[in-house]
Amino acid sequence: MAIWNLNESNFTWIDRLKLAGFFLNPKNMWTMSRKVQEFEQEMSGYIGCAHSVFVSNGSTANTLIAMFARDRLASAEKNTVVFPSVTWITSVSPFVRLGFEPKFIDVSLDDLSLDVHLLDAYLAENHHKVALVFITSLLGQTPNVKALKELEAKYNVRVMMDNCESHFSTYEGKNLSSYFTSTTSTYFGHLLQSVEGGFVFTSNKDEQEYFTMSRNHGMIRTLPAHEQARYQNPLVDDRFSFHYLGNNFRNTDVHASVGLLDFARIQTYIKKRKSLYKVFTDNISPKYILPKTFANRENIMFCLPIMTDDSQVKIKAMQYCVDNGIETRPIISGNLLRQTALKDFGDYHEYPVAEFIHNHGFYVGLHPRVTPAQIKTLVAFLNELVA
Ligand SMILES: Cc1ncc(COP(=O)(O)O)c(C=O)c1O
Numbered sequence: 001m002a003i004w005n006l007n008e009s010n011f012t013w014i015d016r017l018k019l020a021g022f023f024l025n026p027k028n029m030w031t032m033s034r035k036v037q038e039f040e041q042e043m044s045g046y047i048g049c050a051h052s053v054f055v056s057n058g059s060t061a062n063t064l065i066a067m068f069a070r071d072r073l074a075s076a077e078k079n080t081v082v083f084p085s086v087t088w089i090t091s092v093s094p095f096v097r098l099g100f101e102p103k104f105i106d107v108s109l110d111d112l113s114l115d116v117h118l119l120d121a122y123l124a125e126n127h128h129k130v131a132l133v134f135i136t137s138l139l140g141q142t143p144n145v146k147a148l149k150e151l152e153a154k155y156n157v158r159v160m161m162d163n164c165e166s167h168f169s170t171y172e173g174k175n176l177s178s179y180f181t182s183t184t185s186t187y188f189g190h191l192l193q194s195v196e197g198g199f200v201f202t203s204n205k206d207e208q209e210y211f212t213m214s215r216n217h218g219m220i221r222t223l224p225a226h227e228q229a230r231y232q233n234p235l236v237d238d239r240f241s242f243h244y245l246g247n248n249f250r251n252t253d254v255h256a257s258v259g260l261l262d263f264a265r266i267q268t269y270i271k272k273r274k275s276l277y278k279v280f281t282d283n284i285s286p287k288y289i290l291p292k293t294f295a296n297r298e299n300i301m302f303c304l305p306i307m308t309d310d311s312q313v314k315i316k317a318m319q320y321c322v323d324n325g326i327e328t329r330p331i332i333s334g335n336l337l338r339q340t341a342l343k344d345f346g347d348y349h350e351y352p353v354a355e356f357i358h359n360h361g362f363y364v365g366l367h368p369r370v371t372p373a374q375i376k377t378l379v380a381f382l383n384e385l386v387a
Pocket residue numbers: 057058059060062087088090091136162164165185186187197198332
């Protein structure tokens with residue numbers, strides 16, 4: 001079997017020539033300029049949100065959300081941020097670094113997202129402490145948006161989303177990222193590639209101005225001239241006027257140019273990923289556990305999750321992958337509470353679904369160059385293991 005990597009570069013020779021043209025044109029800026037704006041506009045149109053802010057990566061996009069939560073949502077009483085027990089470390093670490101108390105809630109095997117029933121029970125007792133619920137959509141899965149919106153209203157608590165892995169997925173026909181202020185990553189390993197990169201998506205103008213300034217040192221002059229007036233400070237020069245305690249999370253026109261080339265192919269990628277995932281689900285034995293399907297959620301998968309009741313099957317399946325040049329990974333962090341960096345924030349035994357995913361699951365890559373034949377060969381072996 002040919003080598004099956006987690007992901008591969010999407011870029012063609014034609015793309016490389018186009019990029020050479022970009023570099024050769026002396027009129028083009030390489031730092032953040034027109035191409036970043038163009039990429040932001042294209043992404044807003046695709047997502048269906050009013051504003052997109054392009055940043056250096058998904059982790060710095062999450063950091064902007066953490067900064068916003070600290071500046072705008074937190075108070076002496078509200079210092080807790082709720083996270084799922086399975087997500088990526090930089091969905092959590094920026095918040096902890098800013099002094100938030102993390103509260104982990106277990107995920108559901110139905111959609112690998114924060115379990116909304118457990119969240120409801122937690123908020124019923126603790127909503128007064130909560131500055132933000134920061135959910136993650138994992139592996140291309142779509143969380144239960146309706147239930148989350150209801151909880152947001154019921155407890156008057158903001159919900160935002162790390163959507164680094166599901167930014168092609170939809171809920172009731174609308175892009176998942178359009179429902180919440182959310183982030184994504186356009187790192188090489190993800191669905192859409194800009195080398196490194198990330199976005200914050202919002203439909204709130206005030207939030208967009210906060211994220212745009214905070215991405216660029218907190219400076220007011222990063223906003224268009226007509227939006228600067230309300231931030232002016234007569235004590236300082238407008239050219240170096242720092243309204244927020246910002247940072248430098250800018251991305252560049254070079255990365256935006258790469259991202260725009262890939263952006264043009266989104267619909268092709270969606271079709272391909274859907275058809276490849278169907279080959280997987282149509283053929284794999286029902287003894288393997290797959291997330292549920294829901295009529296109103298279209299999951300454009302980031303990878304092929306392999307989960308089984310029998311941890312020995314997992315070990316044999318992973319060995320088969322090693323022997324056959326198929327790259328594998330744990331399902332993101334596994335149980336995040338097992339990680340050394342987070343061991344002081346909870347007892348990992350208290351998260352049975354995360355434990356199950358940790359001990360019984362892994363994933364292999366799903367990218368547009370994987371072939372149906374590769375998937376069928378892998379699935380045939382997996383099925384033999386449980387026959
Ligand atoms: C759920 C999730 N959040 C955040 C990130 C971080 O994105 P980036 O690698 O662009 O910093 C990742 C990436 O690996 C991720 O999977």
